[in-house]
Amino acid sequence: MRAMESNRTNLKRLLEAASPLIDLALAEDLMVGGEGHCPAIADPSTQSTIDSGACMVARIVAKDRGVIAGLAVAEELLRRVDPRIEWIAEVEDGQAVVPGECIAVISGPAVSLLAAERAALNFLQRLSGIATATRDMVDAVVATDATILDTRKTVPGFRVLDKYAVWIGGGENHRLSLGDMLLIKDNHIDAIGSLSGAVSRARTAHPELLLEVEVANMAQLDEALAIQPPVDRILLDNLSLEQMAEAVQLASGRVPLEASGNVTLETVRAISATGVDYISVGGLTHSASALDLSMRVEDTAHPEADRAIEQIREVKRRLGERLIVLGHHYIRDDVLEYADLRGDSLELARRAAETNAEFIVFCGVRFMAETGATLAKDGQRVFSASSHAGCVLADTARLDAVREAWDKITHVVGEADRIVPIVYVNSASELKAFCGKRGGVVCTSANAKRIVEHVIADRKRVFFLPDRHLGGNTARALGLSDEEILIWHSERAPQEDAIRSAQVILWPGACNVHQRFRVEQITHQRMEDPAVRIVVHPECNPRVVSLADEAGSTSQIIRLVEDSPAGTHWAIGTEARLVYRLATVHPEKTVELLSDVPPYCAGMSEVTLDGLARTLESLETAQPVEEVVLDEAISQAARVAIERMLAWSV
Numbered sequence: 001m002r003a004m005e006s007n008r009t010n011l012k013r014l015l016e017a018a019s020p021l022i023d024l025a026l027a028e029d030l031m032v033g034g035e036g037h038c039p040a041i042a043d044p045s046t047q048s049t050i051d052s053g054a055c056m057v058a059r060i061v062a063k064d065r066g067v068i069a070g071l072a073v074a075e076e077l078l079r080r081v082d083p084r085i086e087w088i089a090e091v092e093d094g095q096a097v098v099p100g101e102c103i104a105v106i107s108g109p110a111v112s113l114l115a116a117e118r119a120a121l122n123f124l125q126r127l128s129g130i131a132t133a134t135r136d137m138v139d140a141v142v143a144t145d146a147t148i149l150d151t152r153k154t155v156p157g158f159r160v161l162d163k164y165a166v167w168i169g170g171g172e173n174h175r176l177s178l179g180d181m182l183l184i185k186d187n188h189i190d191a192i193g194s195l196s197g198a199v200s201r202a203r204t205a206h207p208e209l210l211l212e213v214e215v216a217n218m219a220q221l222d223e224a225l226a227i228q229p230p231v232d233r234i235l236l237d238n239l240s241l242e243q244m245a246e247a248v249q250l251a252s253g254r255v256p257l258e259a260s261g262n263v264t265l266e267t268v269r270a271i272s273a274t275g276v277d278y279i280s281v282g283g284l285t286h287s288a289s290a291l292d293l294s295m296r297v298e299d300t301a302h303p304e305a306d307r308a309i310e311q312i313r314e315v316k317r318r319l320g321e322r323l324i325v326l327g328h329h330y331i332r333d334d335v336l337e338y339a340d341l342r343g344d345s346l347e348l349a350r351r352a353a354e355t356n357a358e359f360i361v362f363c364g365v366r367f368m369a370e371t372g373a374t375l376a377k378d379g380q381r382v383f384s385a386s387s388h389a390g391c392v393l394a395d396t397a398r399l400d401a402v403r404e405a406w407d408k409i410t411h412v413v414g415e416a417d418r419i420v421p422i423v424y425v426n427s428a429s430e431l432k433a434f435c436g437k438r439g440g441v442v443c444t445s446a447n448a449k450r451i452v453e454h455v456i457a458d459r460k461r462v463f464f465l466p467d468r469h470l471g472g473n474t475a476r477a478l479g480l481s482d483e484e485i486l487i488w489h490s491e492r493a494p495q496e497d498a499i500r501s502a503q504v505i506l507w508p509g510a511c512n513v514h515q516r517f518r519v520e521q522i523t524h525q526r527m528e529d530p531a532v533r534i535v536v537h538p539e540c541n542p543r544v545v546s547l548a549d550e551a552g553s554t555s556q557i558i559r560l561v562e563d564s565p566a567g568t569h570w571a572i573g574t575e576a577r578l579v580y581r582l583a584t585v586h587p588e589k590t591v592e593l594l595s596d597v598p599p600y601c602a603g604m605s606e607v608t609l610d611g612l613a614r615t616l617e618s619l620e621t622a623q624p625v626e627e628v629v630l631d632e633a634i635s636q637a638a639r640v641a642i643e644r645m646l647a648w649s650v
């Protein structure tokens, strides 16, 4: 319930809260308060083995996948140990990292670096562990509108730091302290023997505060819902899934509902599917595991990256035009540098198929390489730079669940040819094939409007997969009302009447990158600069798209920025790397992210120089790695759906 604050405010507050904790951490390990501007260091192991004048370069490296948070705290700690330490962050808070990835390069007096190592890593590992756990939860509920919240179950003294990490992970912060809002819990109710009595007293005493009331059963829920004026939120404490679903029906949007109690990664998806608005998770801060990071001493800053670059250059030189490397706009800059073509996924697949390259290597997520394999000519072989690079949106549409929905929909609307499945290109090849076999068609974010219009003009209904926001935004842009648009729920299929009256049925999937942009971010940007132009991707939620000045595909966003006059201020709602790149390429304009927590695609982060080098090195061997080989029937049916798109979108 806390108002959105700017990143700068959050960082300032983080460092203020961290300051005494840093002192404590250093006091635990070091003798502080020495001569001059540096604290005296009591580290006999280091001091007895390393020359006091020696300098070193070290890298903080990820040993596991995760989301980084707390870089500013680690930097502050190192500088406090010795102001001569140089710190260069290689990533920023919020960025997803992979094993082996360099987080920061630090250099300076060896004695200082080694003495400060443990304390700096302790902060970084804890906060990154919380951000990682939060991101996992947020991703797990991506197919619903539920928001993940933290609680006050934080390590004493670490409240601000822990909540900062939750915010960086994509969650929202519940109250920071008791004084932030009124939360009437079971003990308050038991103490005076009445839920409405407790609410009334609290409201009279503090009318200025938001009020939430906890209910432990359906009778209390009825009582809480009957309170007038309505309370600001109702907390469902340890209710069963059935009770939560019933509570959603009873509240019918009048009061936001928050689910709480025993929420884990295994249970959170089912909880979100009940339709609750918020899910608070104490485990994010009281039981998150630390992200495994370590500090490695190196002679040079990037020896592994240098080796990978050498290998990539050598293979490209050797294979010449027999090889083409494709790079999506969302991958890392250091990898994109070695792409022969840059672009959106379908555009890349089509352009590669027009070349005579024998080896096509995709630097992007898995479905992109599959699209490449679908469109490749005879004799062309397609490879991925990383098989770990998945897409959260594509993964929301499991084929068995889609098939079940399709059977139910076609059973209700009658003949299957009265409904057309439209599948967004950001999907697995199996899903494209499923649609291709049923008279369906692929679309991109750039041509979705034309494709949906084509189907509706033919007096047919649409089953749009897997992105509910792109499908919904497109339908609304064509003038359809909310009553004509239905979101499918796998766990509880909609009523037959609702299916019958829907013109467009949306699979409930969403992209966890674009889903993170919010209306408050637009409001904040416009308050800061009324002249700002806001452009977002149509995978963002409908309220964000409706408030933006423009919505467009990745290529359309790039063109908008390129074609705008110098001095234009853009706030952009899409993947962080693309926005940062546009800002670098266009210094004559102000280009920034719409959100203050950078939205990185974790799948795209998996594509590294090492991965690309490994794939390229193996191309001519007997056992090449990461080759994408599709079942022939799937490939053919997916191609049919793509060819229909080309025919319908002209």
Ligand code: SF4
Binding pocket: 330, 365, 390, 391, 392, 393, 394, 426, 511, 512, 513, 514, 575, 601, 602, 603, 604
């Ligand atoms: S940005 Fe979203 S849709 Fe694109 S690959 Fe990442 S998760 Fe998938």
